[in-house]
Amino acid sequence: MAIEVAIIGGTGVYDPRLFSDLRDELLENEYGTTSVKIGLYKGKEIAFLNRHGAGHSVPPHLVNYRANIKALKDLGVQRIFATAAVGSLKQEFPPGAFVLVDQFLDFTKQRESTFFTGGEKGVIHIDMTEPYCPHLREIIAQAASRKGIEIAKGGVYVCTEGPRFETPAEIRMYRSLGGDLVGMTSVPEVVLAREAEICYATIAMVTNFAAGISPTPLTHTEVLETMAQNASKLQTLLLEVMDNLPQERNCSCGRAISDLGSL
Template sequence: MAAIAIIGGTGVYDPELLEQPTEETVRTAYGDVKITRGFYRDREVIFLPRHGAAHTVPPHLVNYRANIMALKQAGARSILATAAVGSLNPEMRPGQFVFVDQFLDFTKGRKQTFFEGGPEGVVHIDVTEPYCPRLRKILVQAARGLGLPAHDGGIYVCTEGPRFETPAEIKMFRELGGDLVGMTGVPEVVLAREAEICYAAVAMVTNFAAGIAAYRLSHQEVVEMMKVQGENIRRLLLEAVTLLDPEADCACRHAVSGPVEAK
């Protein structure tokens, strides 16, 4: 059975939403990764906390390649990745979900690919649709069914971190068309595509970005908002797991091996 993976970002650490949870360590060529495997309504689900169980790994030091490869080796064929984000768009307000459809990459020193020449060869992955439209449609359906405020689509700006952005940077990102800003979405989404895993980003707006908000930003503010919205995040993820067909084929599953018509 193909598994559904949940990557928990800031504030989403609790694998107790799963039935019969068991912890295991997956050994990959990029490092070892601890995951929790369990079930929800007979669907196999894998939970992976992006920053570690106690949020000890900052965004620029996350081993993204090990995480995505571990999920692939563990049998995941779909990923629902949560992320706390700041908003650049006045219509995307704190407390609302955004299901991202495009990104702008402003990271600097991260390993971006599994293919670095040698025996693996060179691969130039297509990212016309970096986020799986099939998963995004399911998330929209789940949010509407639960009555949760959500936006279908948004441009995610990924910065290196761990510092917050300056007001000048935020102004530039807005002029480039960005809607949201975060520190973890890239290269995670690109690596998932290289691994031929369907990937969707569940962005929770925690605050307006620097220069838009009328106060100084703090990490504690982000954590507190995620705590407040924790139950809604769990409800959304579990409803999406229920609606998702983990065996369904789509173009994401053939991003490297060859294009097929999406179903």
């Protein structure tokens, strides 16, 4: 039986008590090896992928995004719910806020961002008008409303290379370009998911104000503490989504490259 739903996250998101019949699988493909946890939730198999590995041991610029997305594609995944800790560029998104990302600005530098690098697979110029699945975003927004969880229905995610935090000058530039949030993982993950014709949505949790906005120097401890404080709310939201996920996909994500090639 295909595993149609996956959650990508990290510390504070995954809780083994949410699943039964939990198992670990190592999945190999032409891009590398990916560790995935698979469990049952109300009779449905769900895959969970920790993008940073056990103990947060893989920095964002070294995550093997292609191996991860291809592994989920091989499992039969059609929908990915990604979670991300982000810094805020605007006062209206304070620490603890949830945002449904709808656009991104890519400032990564050295990441493999496509499956189609020429040769037998050719080259694909994929449309990114709606990089984050509008159908999944609406499902998440409705679930949040039912649970009384406040969530912003749009935001521009600025993806930086990391692993360092940004300078105040960079943050001023990102704000001037229209950025709302800053993080280090959404790209190329969202691009690869679209190439794989998988619906993809990101629930961003604001953990801090960005450099130059925050009154104190940034620390990774601050990020982890805010994640821990909001973990139960995020889990509640994800489970509400799982409980009300329609059988059919009502979007164009599954046909993203149908006229261009195949993965």
